[in-house]
Amino acid sequence: MSGTHAHSAAFVRGEMLPQKPAPASEAGALKWLRENLFSGPINTLMTLIGLYIVLHFGIEAAPWFLHSVWNAGSLSECRQIITETWGPDATGACWAVVKERWSQFIFGFYPWELIWRPVLTFALLFVALAPVLFSFVPRKLLAFSVVYPLLAIWLLWGGSPWVEIMIALGFVIGAVAYRVMEPRNTLVAALLAVILPLIFWGYISGPLDELFEQTIPLAITKVPSDAFGGFLLSVTLGVGGIALSLPLGIMLALGRQSDMLLVKALSVGFIEFIRGVPLVTLLFVASLLLNYFLPPGTNFDIILRVEILVTLFASAYIAEVIRGGLAALPRGQYEAADALGLEYWKAQRLIILPQALKISIPGIVSTFIGMFKDTTLVVFVGLFDPLKGITDIVRADFNWKGIYWEPYIFTGTIFFIFCFSMSRYSMYLERKLKRDHR
Template sequence: MSDTHAQSTAFVRETMLPAKPAPVTQTGAVRWLRENLFSGPVNTALTLIGLFFVYTLVTHFYPWFRHSVWNANSMAECRAAITASFGDGATGACWAMIRERWHQFIFGFYPPELYWRPIAVFVLLFVALAPVLFTHLPRILLGFSVVYPLVAIWLLWGGSIWPVTMVAVGFVLGWLMLRVLSGVGSILAIVAAVVVPVLFWVFAVGPLDDALTSVLPLAIEPVASDRFGGFLLAITIGVGGIVMSLPLGVILALGRQSNMFLIKTFSVIFIEFIRGVPLITLLFVASLLLNYFLPPGTNFDIILRVMILVTLFAAAYIAEVIRGGLAALPRGQYEAADALGLDYWKAQRLIILPQALKISIPGIVSTFIGMFKDTTLVTFVGLFDPLKGIPDFIRADFNWKGIYWEPFIFVGAIFFILNFSMSRYSMYLERKLKRDHR
């Protein structure tokens, strides 16, 4: 009887057991090592091989970095200091060259007394990018983002303020044409928004500039394009190309998807031609051949020419990246836009493009990074890029003849910081726009 009663009585604990700590192998650094470096025989073998190579590289290059010299006036002084400190046959890095010539790597040959202008442009660049990159900031700041390119052009190149102002007036005229004629027809409005500013810039800017300058001369000291160099040149071309190539790439991608024969044909020919030609060829066109197609006496700034060709080159690749994003969208998204009664432009702006651009973020950022690194190719058209032009100029000085690795390491580190920042921001943007939680 007692056995039956014992079997039929349920035991219910009235208090909770205290939580036990997780196994050591499932927490902290040990867990990370097991999951990422020693998760299996192959992964373990690759980890050990990688550690061997890292150890070999560190032991080989560490003495060179440890023997670094920061205070010297020439390569000969660096070598003498290394020999005096570490004995005959010792080698070491001569960072004294970077310490003495860092301003040329950053500013090129920009007048030292005017360094405040590129520094101001660089600081204002972050102010202009902030509301674009981080949507939680006040939208009113976008007004400065719109006018920033013109402010940057005026500060960097200097001269009269009126040509830059006339460029802004041309964009305002284009916007007015788009608003006024939007009710007549979208194609006519777009054509007028492009043609009217171009005609204004070609025929009206010169006379208006002369008239306004004679009445109210507002100008700062001009700086010629051949004074640009180093990272000032690379960032100017890179940021300008990025800003202009993205909207142009979107237009080309939509044009390639268009049902209009002429627009689609032009877009396909442009994209395939640009993608089939090396960038260095386009840079030679910008430097040499473009002048043959311009009216006699035309002075077309070399940096502007290079920036235009770099923009076209990047836009062709961005167009294909965005076209992939458009093709990845389900057909139902287009049908949903039609069901809502949206016209083509509203459907693209509100439904199609936001999703396509989100899909295309990795490819777009990769194109931007590649384009920014390709700005070093401008050395072949006579501009002093930070990777080859400036180091070659420094080596021409007898005091620094023979220096080799230090400029490449310094320039490579700065390029890495800038490109890595773009890459990390793209990952942040992907996480922010991610809507699924798989």
């Protein structure tokens, strides 16, 4: 009996075994390949087909890139260098056109002696965006983010800064009026925040602007809108459209869900009309028809007209994206806001909109990316976008006549960098705002 008990006794280890490495198939590159590229028959087949396509085009395009020429004064000189170096049947990219005309692709026809102004504006853009996009940046910089749009307009177009100062002063008057009246009556405060700036801009800012221009002249060299082009034009329209269309889209989304019939009807009508009309049509309206509705002799800048129509176009799509986010919220969130006794705007600002915007991040960023790429359509109204306008001008030069792929590849690469950066930031923001751990 004791012998049987001795043989059946469990063995208890008194020390821990050293940790062993995971099997090769369950760690590192092999695990990633197995899970992502060869997880099943269909996935394996698609991986092999994809590799074949990539290798085929890579082998075909490799000589063209490897035989690139960066130093030449014309396309014929590029071809001569390629022939002398790699033989008469060789082909190669002539990146010399990008090296020689890069300033036009980036700045259009902006005066070269004033090129420091768009460079400074672009550098300050990152300073203005930093506290908006990243929480670790000091919030005190938000004051500069508010001032930056008017500063950028003055730096890019030049002239007297008093026009921009008067615009800023109007917003300050509206903000002060809202802050003073908001504790007493929110509706009256909102009306005053709109009416008082309009009165100031319509009747007071003009004489004040003239007075300050005569007494304290601070003007810098003016640059006409015709000089804008390339990525300077695309970034100006894109950043302006993004900054303006988001708040307008939020208001349209809230208006579409409003219980007030007139507000809802106007919001729905605007959204459906804009979404049902091509952007090119709206650009032609901005270029040709808008002047017919203005007083004779009115000088309405073409870039400003295009900016307004691009903003309206993007805001209609953003409104629908945000409406989807609002509809995705559980009814309990609205009931919780009512239970806390919050009025409509406080409930939207503190509870509803933060959650709806979080849900809508992918759609909003997709709309922004599409709008930034659509800035190339301004070529149809006589502006020099980087893809078609500047490229056609470069190709019209006798020295570069016949060049084709290089300008488009260069322009497409820059667009990809901008759009890919926006996409990655949206993914970063989604991960940061994620609170559930499912």
